[in-house]
Amino acid sequence: MTVSPAYQIYSDADRITHYNEKLASFTEADRPYTRLVFSKEYHAARAWLSDEFQALGLECHSDAGGNLIGRRQAGAQATAPQTVIIGSHIDTVPAGGRYDGIAGVITAMEVVHYLNAHQITLPFTLEVADFLGEELNLWGTSCLGSRHMAGLLNAEMLARRDETGRILGEEIAACGGSGMPPSGARPDAANILACFELHIEQARSLYDADIDIGVVTALPAIDRYAISMTGAVGHSGTTPMHGRKDALVCASGIIQQVSMLAHDIASRSNQHFVATIGKLDVLPNGATIIPGQVEMILDVRSASNEAKSEFLASLADALDEARQKTGCDIDLALLATAEIAPMDSSLQSIITEQAQALSLSHTPLASGAGHDSAHLSRFAPAAMIFIPCVDGLSHCAEELTSSDAIAKGAAVIIRSILSLAEQVAK
Ligand SMILES: [Zn+2]
Structure with missing residues (x-):
C-alpha cells in the first residue's frame, strides 16, 4: 500500500486545475493570456471570482482601493478584532501567463475550502484578496490595490491618463473603489496579524534545485530612472565624424557601463542585484x-x-565620462523608488516549520521581482512563499507550474494559518 504525501490532505489538485483553466479562459482571444487590469476580460474574471468567493460562504465586497475582498468572520471565541489576509492578483501582462498571481488567488480559495470542509472557525477574520492591478499598467504604476491599502497611491497617480485619456481614478472606481487617494494605510492596520501570498518564483532557482517551497526573505528595492542624452542632429552623409555629438553613441556607452557595473557588483555581492536598460527612444530615429x-x-x-x-556612485562616474567623451548633455531623473521590503521573520519561521512538518523541501530566498506583499509589508507583517515554475519562465504564455506544486504551497499556508490560530488562542 502506498501512503499519500501529507500535503495532499490540505487541498485538491483537481480543483486547482479547474480554477486555473477557468481563469485562463478570461483572455483576449487572439493574445493568450492577456487579462489587463480594467479590460472587459478582467471585469468578467472578477465577476466570476466574486461568485466563487460567495459560493465559499465569504462576504464579498470591493474596498476603497478596488481590491476584491472575501471575508470569513472570526469565530465566537475571538477576543480581539484581528485579521489575516491572504491573496495575490489575477491581472496579467500582455501575452502573459496562467500562474503569475493567479496561483496565489487560487491558493487563498483552497485555504477556505479546507477550513469549510473541516468546519474550522478561526480566532481572527480571514480576508481573501484579489489585489487590484498588480502588473505595471498604462498609467505607469503597478500594485494599484495593495499600494492603496498601504496608503501609498497618491492624487497625482490617480489623476494620470492613459494614451486614450482614461483617468486612473475613474477606472478604479469602476472596479468598486473610491477613486480617491487614501488618507493612510487601511484603518485597521494595527489589527492585521499577518498577510500571506503564494507566488510562482518567476526565476529558476527552485526549479533547478527541485525545491518545493521558497521562503521569501525580502523583496528588492526597485528604482527606475529616466536617462536622457542630448547631442546634435546632423546629416549622416555630410557631417564629418570629428565633432559629432551622437546621442545614441553616448547611450550605447552608458548601456555597456550599466551592464558591466551590475555584473561586477552582482558577482561580489551575495545578495540579489540587477540593473537593466530595457526601454529606449531614439530621436529623430x-x-x-x-x-x-x-x-x-x-x-x-x-x-x-x-x-x-555603490552602483549609483559608479554610474555617476560613468555618466561624467560619457559626457566628456561624446560632448552630449546627460540628465538622470528618478521616476519611481521603493525601499527593500523585508518579509516578517516570525512568519518566515512559521512557514519553514510547516514546510518541514509536511516533509517538503524548502529554502530561504530573496525575490528579484516586486509583488503586492511589498506594499502589505509597509503596514502589517507580511510573508510570501514561492513555488517553482518550469525553466523559471514567466510573463509569457509558456509560464508553467503544476497543480501539485500549488497544492504543496497551499498546504504550507493552511498549516501556517492554523499555527497562528493556535498562538492567538493561547
Ligand atoms: Zn505577480
Missing part, C-alpha cells in the same frame, strides 16, 4: 540622421542598500 536625442529607462533592483549605493 531616421537612417540618415545623426541621433540628436535618446531617452531611456534604467531599472535597478537590489536586495542590498550598500550594493545600490
